[in-house]
Amino acid sequence: MRLAGQGARAVDAQRLTGGASMETWAFAIEGPKGRDELILRRRSAPFDPESSRSTSLAAEAALIAAARAKGAPAPPLVHLCDDADGLGEAHVTRRVAGETLxxxxxxxxxxxxxxxxxxxxxxxxxxxxxxxxxxxxxxxxxxxxxxxxxxxxxxxxxxxxxxxxxxxxxxxxxxxxxxxxxxxxxxxxxxxxxxxxxxxxxxxxxxxxxxxxxxxxxxxxxxxxxxxxxxxxxxxxxxxxxxxxxxxxxxxxxxxxxxxxxxxxxxxxxxxxxxxxxxxxxxxxxxxxxxxxxxxxxxxxxxxxxxxxxxxxxxxxx
Amino acid sequence: MITHPKPQELTEAVARWIEQIRPQLDPRNAFLARVAANALAAVTRELELSEAAKARAIERLEPILGHGGAYEGLNWELCEKLRAGDLGVETPRLMAVLRANVLDQLAIDQPGYKHEGA
The missing domain is CATH 3.90.1200.10 (Aminoglycoside phosphotransferase (APH), C-terminal lobe)
Structure with a gap:
């Protein structure tokens, strides 16, 4: 478990609806230090008509950090995935409580x-x-x-x-x-x-x-x-x-x-x-x-x- | 050719079946099943409404373009004239004609859509 160390496990993974080119999953990590509610974003479609306009998830991570530094609210980045994760292009952020619908x-x-x-x-x-x-x-x-x-x-x-x-x-x-x-x-x-x-x-x-x-x-x-x-x-x-x-x-x-x-x-x-x-x-x-x-x-x-x-x-x- | 079951009855039957199985699906598939049921409902409305809508559109376009014809040809000509600027927002009656035609299409695509002019 790269995110939480020995003894932790990922639980309750659920794909959220919406988003046709990007997969969004809610999941949690349970470990010795308690439970963390997280969101995984992962590019799923190899091609999308909007993709020529979109940034990489690594760029998205950099933007979130820059925006948060100016006081704009965005979910804190927990992990930018690399080859060792085997998830392709993806990142993990903290889950912010509230409604999006x-x-x-x-x-x-x-x-x-x-x-x-x-x-x-x-x-x-x-x-x-x-x-x-x-x-x-x-x-x-x-x-x-x-x-x-x-x-x-x-x-x-x-x-x-x-x-x-x-x-x-x-x-x-x-x-x-x-x-x-x-x-x-x-x-x-x-x-x-x-x-x-x-x-x-x-x-x-x-x-x-x-x-x-x-x-x-x-x-x-x-x-x-x-x-x-x-x-x-x-x-x-x-x-x-x-x-x-x-x-x-x-x-x-x-x-x-x-x-x-x-x-x-x-x-x-x-x-x-x-x-x-x-x-x-x-x-x-x-x-x-x-x-x-x-x-x-x-x-x-x-x-x-x-x-x-x-x-x-x-x-x-x- | 046969008269029954009508195509609208077949789309309705499939849409009802989707609604029956929807509660057993995982969230992602439940969402897609609702999209599928919406698609069938749009097909049903198209079967019922589109012929009359097309006839009304032809009637509305005739005075704007100065002649009649098949819908596809009139629509193409209207697009060309709008693109070239021969017709525009200042053209008398044009906006009312476009609005009436779009509302007929919206009644097929998304009758529940709420917009500023409704």
Missing amino acids: GRRINSDPRFDGVRGLLARQCGEVLAKIHAVRPPAAAELKAADAAVELQRYEDAYRASGAERPVLELAFRYLRESLPEPRPPVLLHGDFRNGNLIIDPEKGLAAVLDWELSHIGDPAEDLGWICVNSWRFGRPDRPVGGFGEYEDLLAGYAAAGGAPIPLSRVRFWQALGSLKWGVMCLMMYASWASGADASVERPMIGRRVSETEIDLLNILEAGL
Whole structure:
């Protein structure tokens, strides 16, 4: 037992749901010093349409350490696996108590007391993450709005799909590109579902750092406002639990350079568009035989949700 | 050709069986079984709704494009014109037409999806 020494044993391993390219296992180590609740993350899919954007798990480990040093909550790293572990690319972190399921966070009465605090806490934590100097070892890629838009338009064209609302959105957003601003370290997948929420304290940890990159700070703020992560509460724009104003106020209060709402709305629209294209790509990975899971083709039927969300944003204006 | 059992009855029968065995599955397979049942429900809705939805889409697109035709051709032409900027958010009636067509598709794909305009 490399993690706990002689006399310890790993128990209660259980694969958690969600995550199609990455396996996540909950397990515990029981040893002379007691019981440790842990999480193993392990890359399972040899190829994934998102993988070109994702970092290695070693980079994720470096990011978690750098973010924690700036006061952003992330699960402490316990072990980065190497060849001797025989698990391939993997790491072990401590398990942080709390809820990750967006629907429960947004509607379970257990979270009534903290729900109103979450949007501001998200803004504060994002400001801390954006203040992190990117670890050189992580070799993060950089992308601004123009680059992201082009990347996803290329992927859409390659898919062969003909979706009028996506066409409209590509053109509209290309004509609405915000002025570039100094790039920062981004989490890259900061949304309800990747946050651990404690019913007493609120935001307890930020998970899933593998899509981290360098870019426009408004990208992270817009992504958590995408309606696909509001889990049945479209009336609460931030994650289905909070308001834009609180997110932006928390961001500024924690030292983030102020961001106008229209810039967040631009990235929210681009976020819906990206998610629509990702859904097409996940279907394509099934159709090509690269991924046989039943999840993938069904995700292809989520494109229409992004189309109605895009129409709602485009009609209301950014 | 036979008339019964209808395809919707077959998808419904399989979906019900999945629901029966779901409680005995491990968490990962229980999740995938729910996805499978959702897929069958989408197929069932498509069988019931898609023909009428397509006919309505053709009716809505005719005045925008200035002519009728098969749905696939109209949809392709609409995409080309949006891409080229010949049509856009300022085009009269376009947004309402796109919304109506998307809502018909959403009724097949995810009728329970909650969005800002609902």
